[in-house]
Amino acid sequence: MKLFTILIILFLVFSIVLTKQQEEKSRTRSPHLKEPTPTGELIVKLKEGITVEEFTEKTGLVLIKKLNFGSRNYLFKKTSLEFVEMVKAKGKGKGKGKGFQKPIFRIDSILKTHLEELVEHYEENRFYKPYLKTYEPSDSLFEDQFHLVNTGQFDGLEGFDVNVQPLWDEGIFGAGINLVIVDDGLYKDHDDLKGNYNPDLSYDYCNDITDPTGTIDDTHGTACAGMAGASGDDGACGVGIAPSVNLSGRRIICSGVTFSDMANSLGDEMTSVIDISSNSWGDFGCDIYGCSYVRVSNVLKEAIAEGVANGRNGKGIIYTFAGGNEGDYGGNVNHYSTNKLLEVITVAAVSNGGKHSHYSNIGTGILVSTISSGRNQKDEYITTRTTGSETSTSCDERFSGTSSATPLLAGGIALMLEKNSNLTSWDVQSILIESATFIDPPYKDNRWVTNNAGYKFSPNFGFGLFDANKAVQIAENWESLPQMQTFVTPIQNKIVDIPEDDKNGVNLHLTIETEDALTITGGVILYLSVEHSYIGDLDIKVISPHGTIAYVMDKNSNLQTKLDRHYFSIRTFYGENSKGTWTLNVRDYVPVDEGKILDWNLEFYGVNQEIPDVPEFEDRSLVYPELEEDESLASNSNCVSFLLMLISLFLFIIF
Ligand SMILES: *[C@@H]1O[C@H](CO)[C@@H](O)[C@H](O)[C@H]1NC(C)=O
Numbered sequence: 001m002k003l004f005t006i007l008i009i010l011f012l013v014f015s016i017v018l019t020k021q022q023e024e025k026s027r028t029r030s031p032h033l034k035e036p037t038p039t040g041e042l043i044v045k046l047k048e049g050i051t052v053e054e055f056t057e058k059t060g061l062v063l064i065k066k067l068n069f070g071s072r073n074y075l076f077k078k079t080s081l082e083f084v085e086m087v088k089a090k091g092k093g094k095g096k097g098k099g100f101q102k103p104i105f106r107i108d109s110i111l112k113t114h115l116e117e118l119v120e121h122y123e124e125n126r127f128y129k130p131y132l133k134t135y136e137p138s139d140s141l142f143e144d145q146f147h148l149v150n151t152g153q154f155d156g157l158e159g160f161d162v163n164v165q166p167l168w169d170e171g172i173f174g175a176g177i178n179l180v181i182v183d184d185g186l187y188k189d190h191d192d193l194k195g196n197y198n199p200d201l202s203y204d205y206c207n208d209i210t211d212p213t214g215t216i217d218d219t220h221g222t223a224c225a226g227m228a229g230a231s232g233d234d235g236a237c238g239v240g241i242a243p244s245v246n247l248s249g250r251r252i253i254c255s256g257v258t259f260s261d262m263a264n265s266l267g268d269e270m271t272s273v274i275d276i277s278s279n280s281w282g283d284f285g286c287d288i289y290g291c292s293y294v295r296v297s298n299v300l301k302e303a304i305a306e307g308v309a310n311g312r313n314g315k316g317i318i319y320t321f322a323g324g325n326e327g328d329y330g331g332n333v334n335h336y337s338t339n340k341l342l343e344v345i346t347v348a349a350v351s352n353g354g355k356h357s358h359y360s361n362i363g364t365g366i367l368v369s370t371i372s373s374g375r376n377q378k379d380e381y382i383t384t385r386t387t388g389s390e391t392s393t394s395c396d397e398r399f400s401g402t403s404s405a406t407p408l409l410a411g412g413i414a415l416m417l418e419k420n421s422n423l424t425s426w427d428v429q430s431i432l433i434e435s436a437t438f439i440d441p442p443y444k445d446n447r448w449v450t451n452n453a454g455y456k457f458s459p460n461f462g463f464g465l466f467d468a469n470k471a472v473q474i475a476e477n478w479e480s481l482p483q484m485q486t487f488v489t490p491i492q493n494k495i496v497d498i499p500e501d502d503k504n505g506v507n508l509h510l511t512i513e514t515e516d517a518l519t520i521t522g523g524v525i526l527y528l529s530v531e532h533s534y535i536g537d538l539d540i541k542v543i544s545p546h547g548t549i550a551y552v553m554d555k556n557s558n559l560q561t562k563l564d565r566h567y568f569s570i571r572t573f574y575g576e577n578s579k580g581t582w583t584l585n586v587r588d589y590v591p592v593d594e595g596k597i598l599d600w601n602l603e604f605y606g607v608n609q610e611i612p613d614v615p616e617f618e619d620r621s622l623v624y625p626e627l628e629e630d631e632s633l634a635s636n637s638n639c640v641s642f643l644l645m646l647i648s649l650f651l652f653i654i655f
Pocket residue numbers: 176177178196197198199200246273
């Protein structure tokens with residue numbers, strides 16, 4: 001009985017130790033800490049007086065070559081027969097990892113005796129993977145930051161991240177780049193931010209003072225700042241994607257702020273030194289009660305156009321904007337205003353499981369996606385671990401949404417600019433498109449379209465997931481595109497009825513002549529006016545002369561508004577030539593409510609040359625696991641907490 005008890009205790013202790021070790025293992029797992037792969041060879045230093053012949057005779061090893069240094073260093077392998085055995089073993093077994101045998105140089109006891117007798121020292125030869133230095137921030141929450149390095153924590157898909165580690169290893173941290181967070185307050189004294197804080201570009205537009213800290217409730221801007229540029233190795237929280245970027249805050253979320261203040265916050269007399277402006281705010285296009293179209297504010301549009309054309313000494317400020325979090329109510333970036341402008345980079349969110357985040361607005365205006373929360377239909381707040389403004393050390397573990405996806409991209413762009421500060425704002429857009437990773441979770445139709453220039457676009461993801469390493473590598477040798485040109489067609493104002501209850505709808509056409517043609521880079525704008533007793537019936541597509549379809553608007557039972565010279569942004573046609581006949585297709589297949597098209601036209605943003613080729617990169621597309629039942633169900637059971645999340649995660653200005 002006693003023995004039995006002791007055994008049980010021993011077993012328990014043993015399993016605890018084992019679990020601990022396992023934990024330890026998974027905690028420190030990093031792609032760069034893997035054992036280097038053995039080559040199947042042995043490096044030896046023969047003892048003084050031992051000849052190669054003597055050594056090979058006794059050990060049966062075969063000489064490969066003498067090494068260049070010293071006089072007694074050699075490389076050996078086993079006999080070719082044994083090597084064949086080894087290679088065979090390697091090929092056995094099914095599936096990745098299973099039955100795989102590394103070409104380990106087996107050193108049995110006989111060989112061991114010989115070695116001890118004949119050599120001074122020996123070691124197995126291995127493939128060397130050079131990393132000049134690996135940056136692994138020591139910050140306590142870094143290991144939870146799956147968006148930066150996804151090791152599979154929180155059930156995520158290992159490797160599905162923004163691929164920043166190779167850049168950190170090269171020492172690219174965003175130094176010397178000025179990134180402005182336009183938001184609520186920025187708690188500049190936070191331990192995670194103060195080292196990167198730049199007061200020169202900061203301002204509180206609510207109080208007309210230079211300190212952007214704001215009130216204790218202003219946690220959103222602080223979290224955004226941390227996402228982009230929290231410093232590393234400071235003991236505080238986690239780390240931003242660009243841990244050395246210069247951070248400034250512009251406080252505009254408060255009552256009393258006006259359109260002109262907002263416009264000033266996006267660009268002012270300091271525009272020559274602002275590099276990037278990150279904006280995780282928007283207007284309210286949709287909510288649980290329905291959607292309404294919001295007109296683009298002229299003054300905001302102009303401030304941004306000015307920043308892109310003349311900011312950064314003519315290279316253009318790079319604006320990132322959150323796509324918005326109303327995806328569960330049919331939110332589409334084309335419902336909104338500032339965040340769909342072609343001049344800005346509109347960001348969608350995907351989860352750590354590689355899926356479109358359910359709340360993330362879709363639309364042809366989305367440029368790229370980055371990683372945030374939204375696994376399944378559950379409320380998982382786990383995402384960044386950055387900053388909160390309660391004290392100088394508090395961390396925010398519940399920050400997510402397209403609000404967090406946006407500064408993540410903005411910080412990534414800082415890394416691109418550090419590598420090549422000559423990039424224009426439009427160059428950055430092109431490079432993001434060129435470098436984005438195709439993501440196609442098998443759980444639903446992602447409506448990917450491959451356009452005539454070979455680019456893939458989806459209204460869920462834009463051109464795909466942001467890959468910082470690829471973007472920076474392309475940025476390094478990118479030759480700036482020529483000046484962006486625009487071409488706007490005359491307004492087509494023949495009034496046309498939209499056939500009621502008809503699956504085909506009406507097709508309208510316009511033709512671009514050769515002399516007006518551009519290679520589309522910035523995108524296409526559809527301006528459209530419709531008179532209809534229920535706009536939500538409409539389904540709108542634009543089809544290029546090459547047959548590429550852009551899903552501009554889906555039928556949306558929530559939509560109750562007017563379309564009056566409405567601005568729809570379309571990225572789908574990147575790289576196509578605008579020459580030829582374009583088609584606008586408008587359908588209404590709901591047998592109540594009807595209307596007519598009053599006018600429409602298109603505007604093209606492009607250049608007078610082909611888009612340059614970029615190098616091919618390693619394919620980082622995901623292999624998705626089998627569909628799990630709970631992932632396929634669009635459960636609405638968490639509706640209330642969901643709403644709370646949306647409200648807390650995305651800031652809105654109601655115009
Ligand atoms: C970065 O911020 C510091 C202040 O913290 C400022 O002195 C410096 O000029 C900024 N760098 C650039 C490139 O503007």
